[in-house]
Amino acid sequence: MKNLKKEFPVTSQYIHLNTAGSGLMSETVLDFRQEHDLDYLIQGSILKDKQGAFLAKVRETVGHFFHCESENVALVPNFSLGLNILLEGLPEKSKILLLKDDYPSINWPVTSRDFEVVFADIDANLEDNILQQVENEKPDVLCLSLVQYINGIMIDLNFIKELKAKFPQLLIIADGTQFCGVSDFNFATSGIDVLGASAYKWLNAGYGNGFFLFKESVKDLVKPRSIGFNSWGTKYKEEQSFIGKFEPGHLDTLAFGTLSVAIGLIKSVGIQNIETQVKHLKSKAKEEFSARDLLQSQVKNRTIHSSIFNITGDEKLFNKLREHKIICSKRGAGIRISFHYFNTEDDFNALLKII
Missing domain, CATH: 3.40.640.10 (Type I PLP-dependent aspartate aminotransferase-like (Major domain))
Structure with missing residues (x-):
């Protein structure tokens, strides 16, 4: 997977693990929106x-x-x-x-x-x-x-x-x-x-x-x-x-x-490339989160899962993640983490280090 930090500038400033909450704007989308409104203007x-x-x-x-x-x-x-x-x-x-x-x-x-x-x-x-x-x-x-x-x-x-x-x-x-x-x-x-x-x-x-x-x-x-x-x-x-x-x-x-x-x-990125990257990250995440006993049993016991995880964590951990510019959400009784194709193993390892 090519480096997408230029395409999604937010990823140069933060580790965005919150696509389940909101996706990101890309440079490609911004270019279109600016051109569209300029066309409307004139x-x-x-x-x-x-x-x-x-x-x-x-x-x-x-x-x-x-x-x-x-x-x-x-x-x-x-x-x-x-x-x-x-x-x-x-x-x-x-x-x-x-x-x-x-x-x-x-x-x-x-x-x-x-x-x-x-x-x-x-x-x-x-x-x-x-x-x-x-x-x-x-x-x-x-x-x-x-x-x-x-x-x-x-x-x-x-x-x-x-x-x-x-x-x-x-x-x-x-x-x-x-x-x-x-x-x-x-x-x-x-x-x-x-x-x-x-x-x-x-x-x-x-x-x-x-x-x-x-x-x-x-x-x-x-x-x-x-x-x-x-x-x-x-x-x-x-x-x-x-x-x-x-x-x-x-x-x-x-x-x-x-x-x-x-x-x-x-x-243009390739949906197969995206699928491969997301599968890799979610497989690694499930393995590491399970080893640390951070997942509900109903998640650990399923073979099919998405790239969204709710890990055990309190307000203190959530605030600590934010302090280290890791963006996620509080949902239910835990902290929701979600991985998309612009995320990397470095993002995941940084998350594990803070946890």
Whole structure:
């Protein structure tokens, strides 16, 4: 992996182990954003006349990167807004299976509506817990985060594919906010029906942009109610109004252009290179954290895990890490550490030294 300190200047000043909290801005993204706003300054509405074609290219970039047809890509300011639109389109009284203590932006929108809700526990046996609840409760929908934000437990994607094959009528909705950007993911061949994500974390695309990907069959199951002037007017929305229901208002070309450029940077680095680096760091981290008894048993006992870890540590340790310019987050009962491709073994060794 090439040295990325110039691309991500923050890494020259700090050891940033907090992508699970917020990704970084790259020089590549900054260059685009400056040029975009300069164009807006001197062109005004002339720039905005090109908005439809511009956003169509963004959809194509997102769709190509995640292996989804561009006409099934919706651009949303963040995951939460997209999920709320989606839930409004589900049949009333749907039974939805959630994970207990999953991210609030997943669970709260579901539990605040008049759905029948059941839960599966998040522990070392996560997949078995989900399967048991699907068999026993026969939910219409499974809605979950692919990676848990507090401790980094990651669902087995092969299990999701097998679950969908066994229960084809089960609508599977996934939040990829803590997942998208760390590995080569093929939405088309996954068992997931709907994948949504905010892009400010692992895609390093800044705030105000996200996306939803849909399998074609979802359009017959979900009937969103939202609509606005921007729900029409592009080739996608004239031919398929389903996507327009997720984009009722004007979209920000600065924000979504940033998403496209951020994906372009990932492609230039190489998603396989990124995946290799992240796997190396998370494998080393799990081994060393386990040896020091810093992880929960439910994490230590799983073979599949993300690059997010919640280690045992108090306020004193957290402040000590900050004093040494190691950026992380307090989450749950411990300290959340997360590794991305711009992190190095030197970063990890510096962390271990302080611990």
